[in-house]
Amino acid sequence: MIEERNIEHQHGRDYYHEPPPAPLLDTAELKRWSFYRATIAEFIGTLLFLFLAVSTVVNYKEPNYTDKCSRIGYLGIALAYGGVFSVLVHCTSGISGGHLNPAVTFGMLLTRRMSLIRAAAYMVAQCLGALFGVFFVICFTNSDEQQSSEGVVNVVTRNYTNGAGLVAEFIGTFVLVYTVFSSTDPKRNARHSHVPVLSPLPIGLAVFVVHLATIPITGTGINPARSLGTNLIYRSTTEAMDDLWIFWVGPFLGALAAAVYHKYILRAGAVKALRSFRASGSSGSQLPV
Amino acid sequence: MIEERNIEHQHGRDYYHEPPPAPLLDTAELKRWSFYRATIAEFIGTLLFLFLAVSTVVNYKEPNYTDKCSRIGYLGIALAYGGVFSVLVHCTSGISGGHLNPAVTFGMLLTRRMSLIRAAAYMVAQCLGALFGVFFVICFTNSDEQQSSEGVVNVVTRNYTNGAGLVAEFIGTFVLVYTVFSSTDPKRNARHSHVPVLSPLPIGLAVFVVHLATIPITGTGINPARSLGTNLIYRSTTEAMDDLWIFWVGPFLGALAAAVYHKYILRAGAVKALRSFRASGSSGSQLPV
Amino acid sequence: MIEERNIEHQHGRDYYHEPPPAPLLDTAELKRWSFYRATIAEFIGTLLFLFLAVSTVVNYKEPNYTDKCSRIGYLGIALAYGGVFSVLVHCTSGISGGHLNPAVTFGMLLTRRMSLIRAAAYMVAQCLGALFGVFFVICFTNSDEQQSSEGVVNVVTRNYTNGAGLVAEFIGTFVLVYTVFSSTDPKRNARHSHVPVLSPLPIGLAVFVVHLATIPITGTGINPARSLGTNLIYRSTTEAMDDLWIFWVGPFLGALAAAVYHKYILRAGAVKALRSFRASGSSGSQLPV
């Protein structure tokens, strides 16, 4: 809730420090350890995310578990997904940028913040991590009820159409990727140099609230790697595979929309205004953006 | 919990960096893209706020939903409203100041932090955003129970009088706008330059606690756009329209009181003391404020 | 979790910026508007704290309230007290230091961070604010069940002795005041200049966890003004007045213990070591503290 006009003027000089767009193909990157390190961090991060979050859901389905009142409910599940994601974004943000989600990586690629090679490597690492994470949970669970896919697999629930599920995934991912963009906006970084450290909190909160809103509709994916991991490992129902496309198309469209909104409405407007400002020949350190 | 006296002395020189009051009519603003960008951000932000928060309430009313123990309860609903608001304030604060609430905009206008034109544009954007957000939820819901207005629409509940509802809305909005002022206080900004980034958290927490306290009284509005959106779209009961004035008058009076308290008690005192300080002819860098 | 040894060495030069102890009687203070402003902020802050927190408890006791599953439970009550306190500390910390609790003010007085006059004014303002806050809740409530003092008034529950209640209040307040000292430690401020802004969060979290631990024992006071407000206004049981001393003696002893621990163990040790360091005649910029 900052008075945007004043702050922008004060920090006018910081305005141009935007990094150049990352090259699409940057083969030099392949020679750097930081590339492999980041890919490993995405793999381990997504593995831990799925392991902890799915464990939480599965453990509370234990049939021997007599005291039903102690169950954590949907609120607890939403807190688990949001909380685990926040912790792991915190852990990996200094190494890989802390995506842990192909939709986030796709958004970063679209806005040219990372090369195509790196984006592809991240997505493969995330999907493998998710598969291994869910697989380890399966190794743990022993009762039939725990092994049922209910509450773990992403499917559109009976009461909703596929279209509704797609829209829910689209909007949920839009909110998540919009939050990520708002945290990593280089213009914002220039102003408040410590934003990255604070990002894990709003990002985790975004995951939490999207889960609260959409668990009853789709079980909440908003992360293609997460849906791939759960639906491929828990193949108990045919719907798990039939609906999987929704959890890839929805999130990628949501990330695309967030990238377009961020780049063409929120940021490109600045460029347009800048052009008209230059054309009008005015000078001085204050920008009329 | 800072030792206010010492810090004020240390930072005495930062004391005057307060921005000048915004002009009431600033037509130059209409030529800047940042004006339209901010208005769009308020529209999209309020739309997403209503869509996610109302979806959360509506989805947990699903009748086919057998496991009642898993319901999120009032605690979950309060967390949804507070959490969604916090995330979207985070997303929009760098673009529009992150109001998403006509009462907040009104408070900012009263303390001359924005022009009348911008305030009017924000309020229209917020109301339209709220209407579209609730409308999209309606398009999703299919069962009768989900479409009932219970828990969504802001009405004074049977056990309370209209006066009690008005007071609840007044105090709730006072707390919210007081929190916003405390986060954006330019004096505070001078001391801790990174406050704006941290604002979304206390602001979301304020929304959360006000919901906890007043959901049983009015369903908690404290945001005229939110009440307009839900009560106009869900016109199932006559009360929804009859009580709507409470959710406009209460919040605007609360914002007015917060602005008066902030400007005349907390801040104008500084001015008075400053005057007496100058009159007493003392000098040096330490201010006796 | 910082590597304390290194950081202390790096910041050795910041070590002495500790403010001088506040005078016990500072009559000049009475001529400053900031004194009255701070006292008003403590009054309004404590009033809002009690109003919102007690409203939350009272509203969920409504007998017409059919859906018992939606009740917020003890978790919600603890979140309400912690959350409301955190929001109001955030709002008032820039004006009065954000105490809102006579035990905190007592701790600050003991460590000479404020004058006796200011401490007395704060405590009177806090007690009056608490009384008015609870009184306004009473004006709202209409059903008999709501007006019962259960869950609002601080009394030692049947299963515990007065001694146990006193210890619970002692330890709870110790943790709260210890958290406040850790946030306002001038040595820490020197290192991380933005600590004050972050204080409301750990302080609110401390209030939350102490409530979780001690609600079943005493209803959790850890704030003499809060206990005075509820027990004086809700005089329904004789225990409410009989037990009140526990909620004054316990918190003040807890604040005293926290002040002693902070001053003589955590901080005076530094002074002792400093003396031995000087005696040993070593020189250089690194302090062996």
Place this chain on the structure above:
Amino acid sequence: MIEERNIEHQHGRDYYHEPPPAPLLDTAELKRWSFYRATIAEFIGTLLFLFLAVSTVVNYKEPNYTDKCSRIGYLGIALAYGGVFSVLVHCTSGISGGHLNPAVTFGMLLTRRMSLIRAAAYMVAQCLGALFGVFFVICFTNSDEQQSSEGVVNVVTRNYTNGAGLVAEFIGTFVLVYTVFSSTDPKRNARHSHVPVLSPLPIGLAVFVVHLATIPITGTGINPARSLGTNLIYRSTTEAMDDLWIFWVGPFLGALAAAVYHKYILRAGAVKALRSFRASGSSGSQLPV
């Protein structure tokens, strides 16, 4: 979610400010008050952690407690452990580094951030603090149900094998220590100088989410001192002592794995790349790490 490549380049010059490894045996340390002060802080911190967290569990087992719906459930217990740990890390981080957990101390020792002497002193203080903390809870509890060890003691539950319990403790502690390393990474500190202050939040969140995931498996230890305290004081079942080794071996292995992952994958890679960079004879201020 920072664009790691750019930030690393910008801050290239800060890269080498890594503190030298702490000596294994630093007898000079024994002459400094800061050593004893830190050990006392670890003792008091761990005592308060166990007292508050175990009190929370125990109090909600009260048989006279009629309103079962008000119980805080597993969600509340996880919030208690995470919240109390976060508050006490906040309180002690400026004095001792805020470990409060032998596994964290072990991780810090392995990465040479503290001497062997200090690590041993911390671990003894933590175990003694945990024993006293649980002992004080025992003094408080009076009913038979409260004194039962259920939900307090760390044992592998009937449905899981010892191997599963060991893996759960291993992964849980890995996540906690990984979070601590990510918060205290000196490279990260160089970039964002205020990280330490923010650490308590992600660290508490990590403890919370690990509890959500593993309470049904082992009751969640991830802290050898905590398990020692509860299992030694509550010796009601033979399992409490039989299973204790799992809660020492699992966490220490988890901390070892986190230290190896941090040092050899995430950080040593940097060294390797640096070597190849020097060998290739390139120059300039940009590091290809």
